[in-house]
Amino acid sequence: MSQLSGDVWSPVITPFSADLAPDTQRFVSHCRWLASNGVGLAVFGTNSEANSMTVVEKQGLLGALVEGGVDPVRVMPGTGGCAIGDCVSLTREAVEAGCVGVLMLPPFYYKGVSDEGLFRYYSEVIDRVCDSRLRIYLYHIPPVTQVPLSLELIERLRNAFPGVIAGIKDSGGNWAHTQALVERFGGEDFAVYAGSERFLLDTLRAGGAGCISATANVNPAAIVELARRWQEEDADACQQGLNVVRDLFEEHQLIPAMKAATAYFSGMEDWRRLRPPLVELDDQRAVELVSSLKAMGFRMEGVDGASHG
Numbered sequence: 001m002s003q004l005s006g007d008v009w010s011p012v013i014t015p016f017s018a019d020l021a022p023d024t025q026r027f028v029s030h031c032r033w034l035a036s037n038g039v040g041l042a043v044f045g046t047n048s049e050a051n052s053m054t055v056v057e058k059q060g061l062l063g064a065l066v067e068g069g070v071d072p073v074r075v076m077p078g079t080g081g082c083a084i085g086d087c088v089s090l091t092r093e094a095v096e097a098g099c100v101g102v103l104m105l106p107p108f109y110y111k112g113v114s115d116e117g118l119f120r121y122y123s124e125v126i127d128r129v130c131d132s133r134l135r136i137y138l139y140h141i142p143p144v145t146q147v148p149l150s151l152e153l154i155e156r157l158r159n160a161f162p163g164v165i166a167g168i169k170d171s172g173g174n175w176a177h178t179q180a181l182v183e184r185f186g187g188e189d190f191a192v193y194a195g196s197e198r199f200l201l202d203t204l205r206a207g208g209a210g211c212i213s214a215t216a217n218v219n220p221a222a223i224v225e226l227a228r229r230w231q232e233e234d235a236d237a238c239q240q241g242l243n244v245v246r247d248l249f250e251e252h253q254l255i256p257a258m259k260a261a262t263a264y265f266s267g268m269e270d271w272r273r274l275r276p277p278l279v280e281l282d283d284q285r286a287v288e289l290v291s292s293l294k295a296m297g298f299r300m301e302g303v304d305g306a307s308h309g
Contacts, residue, residue: 006204006210006227006228006230007040007191007193007209007210007211007227008038008039008040008197008200008210008211008212008213008216008220008223008224008227009039009040009041009042009076009193009210009211009212009213009216010034010039010040010041010042010212010213010214010216010217010220011042011043011044011045011046011047011048011050011078011212011213011214011217012027012030012031012034012041012042012043012045012047012048012217013030013047013048013049013217013255013258013259013262014027014048014049014050014053014061015027015030015270015271015273016270016273016274016275017270017273018270018273020273020275021057022053022057022060022061023270024060024061024064026268026270026271026304027061027064027065028064028065028068028070029304030217030262030303030304031043031065031068031070032068032070033302033303033304034216034217034220035070035071035074036302037220037221037224038220038221038224038228039216039220039223039224040074040075040076040100040212041065041070041074041075041076042076042077042078042103042169042212043058043061043062043065043075043076043077043078044058044061044077044078044079044090044103045078045103045212045214046078046141046144046171046214047214047217047254047255047258048078049255049274049275049278050078051081052275052276052278053275055081055086055089055090058077058090059089059090059093062075062077062093062094062097062099063097066097066098072097072098072099072100073098073099073100074100075094075097075099075100076099076100076101076102076103076137076212077090077094077099077102077103078102078103078104078105078139079091079094079102079103079104080103080104080105080106080107080139081105081107082107082108082109083107084107084121084124084125084128087104087125088125088128088129090102091104091125091129091134092129092131095129095131095133095134096131100135101134101135101136101137101166101167102134102135102136102137103137103139103169103212104122104125104136104137104138104139105139105141105145106118106121106122106138106139106145106147106149107121107147108144108145108146108147111146111147113147115150115152115153115156118147118149118153119153119156119157119160122136122157122161122165123160123161126161126164134164135163135164135166136161136164136165136166137166137167137168137169137191137193138154138157138165138167138168138169139168139169139171140168140169140170140171140172141169141171141172141195142172143171143172143173144171148172149168151180151181151184154168154181154185155184155185158185158190162189163189165190166189166190166191167190167191167192167193167209168181168185168190168191168192168193169193169194169195169212170192170193170194170195171195171196172195173195173196175199175202178192178194178199178202178203178206178208179202179206181208182203182206182207182208183206186206186207186208186209187207191208191209191210192208192209193208193209193210193211193212194208194210194211194212194213195211195212195213196211196213196214196215196246197211197213197215197216197219197223197226197242197246198242198243198246199211200213200223200226200227200230200239200242201226201230201235201236201238201239204227204230205230210227211223211227214249214254214255214258215245215246215249215254215258217258217262218249218258218261218262218300219242219245219298221301222238222241222242222245223242225238226238226239226242244296245293245296245298248289248292248293248296249261249289252281252285252288252289253281255274255278256272256274256278256279256280256281257281257289259271259272259273259274259280260272260280260281260285260286260289260290261289261290261293261300262300262303262304263286264286264290265299265300265303266300266303266304267304268304272286
């Protein structure tokens with residue numbers, strides 16, 4: 001995929017039924033809603049609770065998306081994991097489905113691993129998938145994995161697999177690091193995405209591609225609007241508005257808060273459900289969140305076909 005300035009993606013939240021199985025119908029519906037707001041679908045990301053799901057479950061959801069008419073060119077599944085075989089299976093499925101690329105975590109269970117070990121992991125996956133269509137977007141999220149992807153490792157992977165290593169999502173939370181990635185690697189053949197819309201404007205101004213952000217699940221139109229109008233005079237004010245909404249969700253625990261908001265604005269209470277070990281917001285916190293959102297005029301127009309607000 002060539003770099004698109006102002007590209008916004010969401011690690012799509014996953015709805016679960018009472019038995020904790022993924023709710024396929026609501027998942028596809030939410031993906032369609034996001035796509036209708038101009039957001040790409042980084043399904044099976046951190047905020048998707050992807051590492052609480054099996055490979056088979058993720059394969060089923062990916063198949064349902066394609067069968068449901070979602071354009072795979074706007075789908076970037078998270079396929080990384082600790083087991084090489086699992087990563088290969090899901091990555092191969094994504095490539096064969098026509099997805100634009102995959103977002104790939106490093107193997108994260110063992111800590112203190114070397115760049116050599118990480119290089120061997122990615123190399124093994126690429127060699128086993130063995131498909132010229134494969135495009136990998138690296139996923140740097142050391143606050144969660146405790147396994148950073150160094151600039152030297154990225155350089156080595158790009159040199160060894162030109163065209164395959166297509167970009168990176170930087171969820172380190174450090175703008176200086178995102179800026180360093182853009183300055184060293186950013187261009188038509190390598191897309192640098194901020195891991196939060198908080199850094200969207202800075203990333204675009206530096207020459208990056210955009211953001212892959214959790215709260216694009218709930219605030220898609222506003223984030224896309226800034227991505228499209230980032231060179232206009234009111235861009236800084238728009239960025240501040242996005243930050244206010246992001247702050248509120250982070251204050252209430254990000255994943256449970258996004259699901260609570262989606263439940264309220266869709267009128268579907270089941271959206272609040274998470275897979276253990278994560279738990280939903282308690283009722284009081286959920287009411288406080290919704291009250292604060294409504295006070296600032298926040299809405300999720302048309303989510304799951306609802307107009308609740």
